[in-house]
Amino acid sequence: xxxxxxxxxxxxxxxxxxxxxxxxxxxxxxxxxxxxxxxxxxxxxxxxxxxxxxxxxxxxxxxxxxxxxxxxxxxxxxxxxxxxxxxxxxxxxxxxxxxxxxxxxxxxxxxxxxxxxxxxxxxxxxxxxxxxxxxxxxxxxxxxxxxxxxxxxxxxxxxxxxxxxxxxxxxxxxxxxxxxxxxxxxxxxxxxxxxxxxxxxxxxxxxxxxxxxxxxxxxxxxxxxxxxxxxxxxxxxxxxxxxxxxxxxxxxxxxxxxxxxxx
Numbered sequence: 429x430x431x432x433x434x435x436x437x438x439x440x441x442x443x444x445x446x447x448x449x450x451x452x453x454x455x456x457x458x459x460x461x462x463x464x465x466x467x468x469x470x471x472x473x474x475x476x477x478x479x480x481x482x483x484x485x486x487x488x489x490x491x492x493x494x495x496x497x498x499x500x501x502x503x504x505x506x507x508x509x510x511x512x513x514x515x516x517x518x519x520x521x522x523x524x525x526x527x528x529x530x531x532x533x534x535x536x537x538x539x540x541x542x543x544x545x546x547x548x549x550x551x552x553x554x555x556x557x558x559x560x561x562x563x564x565x566x567x568x569x570x571x572x573x574x575x576x577x578x579x580x581x582x583x584x585x586x587x588x589x590x591x592x593x594x595x596x597x598x599x600x601x602x603x604x605x606x607x608x609x610x611x612x613x614x615x616x617x618x619x620x621x622x623x624x625x626x627x628x629x630x631x632x633x634x635x636x637x638x639x640x641x642x643x644x645x646x647x648x649x650x651x652x653x654x655x656x657x658x659x660x661x662x663x664x665x666x667x668x669x670x671x672x673x674x675x676x677x678x679x680x681x682x683x684x685x686x687x688x689x690x691x
Contacts, residue, residue: 430504432608433497434518437525438598439609440490441590443616447483448583451476455535457579459571462537463630470627481620487529489616491645494522498674507678517597519674524590526645531582533643535575538628540640545574547653547663554660571633 454473456465469476498518501507507515530548534541545567552563568577628640642650652662 430496430500433493433500436608436612437490437493437497438594439612440486440493440616441594443486443613444483444490445587447479447486450479451483452583457535457576459537459575462535462575463627466536467627467630477624478620481623481625482616484533484625485619485623486616487532488644489612491525491529494525495645498522502677508681512678514597515678516675517593519671521590521593521597523671524586524593528582528586528590529643529645531578531586535578535582536628537571537575537631539631540628540642542631543640544642544646547650551659551663554658555664556660 451469454465454469454476456462466480469480471477473479501515501518530544534545549563549567552566553559555562566577566581567574649663649667652666653659655662
């Protein structure tokens with residue numbers, strides 16, 4: 429069953445595209461209206477609450493499936509079968525998937541989103557030389573710029589990048605297993621109905637924010653930042669080194685044996 433993790437990740441990408449397009453009918457990418465528009469979707473739009481739940485749980489499922497897919501490819505040694513390009517595009521796809529999920533929950537502009545935005549902007553700004561320029565490009569000059577720029581990244585730029593990477597990652601065909609597709613879609617519909625998604629508190633610049641926690645896929649990064657070491661070292665360099673090592677794995681590991689126990 430682990431061989432279908434890549435296919436299931438792709439199904440989640442399609443599901444997110446459909447549910448995201450429906451949410452776009454009502455979402456307003458404006459600082460003063462973003463949270464209110466999502467609240468309107470939750471409370472007043474027919475089936476809006478369920479559609480948003482599907483989008484949120486689908487996003488988490490896509491990140492989880494992408495991580496599990498990478499683990500499976502690594503521990504089974506699949507990258508050894510002349511699959512260097514597939515491995516590299518897969519690692520980049522996994523990274524972009526996390527960025528896609530990150531930009532998605534930030535454009536709600538809740539208190540938790542504001543904290544994540546501030547941390548991300550600070551980390552970007554800490555990059556030597558190019559940091560301020562990247563921060564200006566990605567975040568803009570203020571909260572009003574940020575919402576629109578992250579919205580553009582979430583619905584257009586990052587999906588286009590992902591589609592381009594998928595075109596390389598799936599060079600010939602993608603095998604679909606109908607029972608697996610039905611199972612994952614059914615699980616998402618069940619999760620959307622049983623596990624409601626908390627909207628969180630609206631961010632108000634004049635009100636001190638409460639205690640917030642990050643999304644599960646960012647807890648490792650937040651834990652590094654809490655060590656009080658240099659934020660560029662813990663929040664930028666260490667994650668970049670980890671991703672770099674993953675990218676180089678098929679080029680460095682030239683052992684013939686596939687099992688992780690024999691490597």
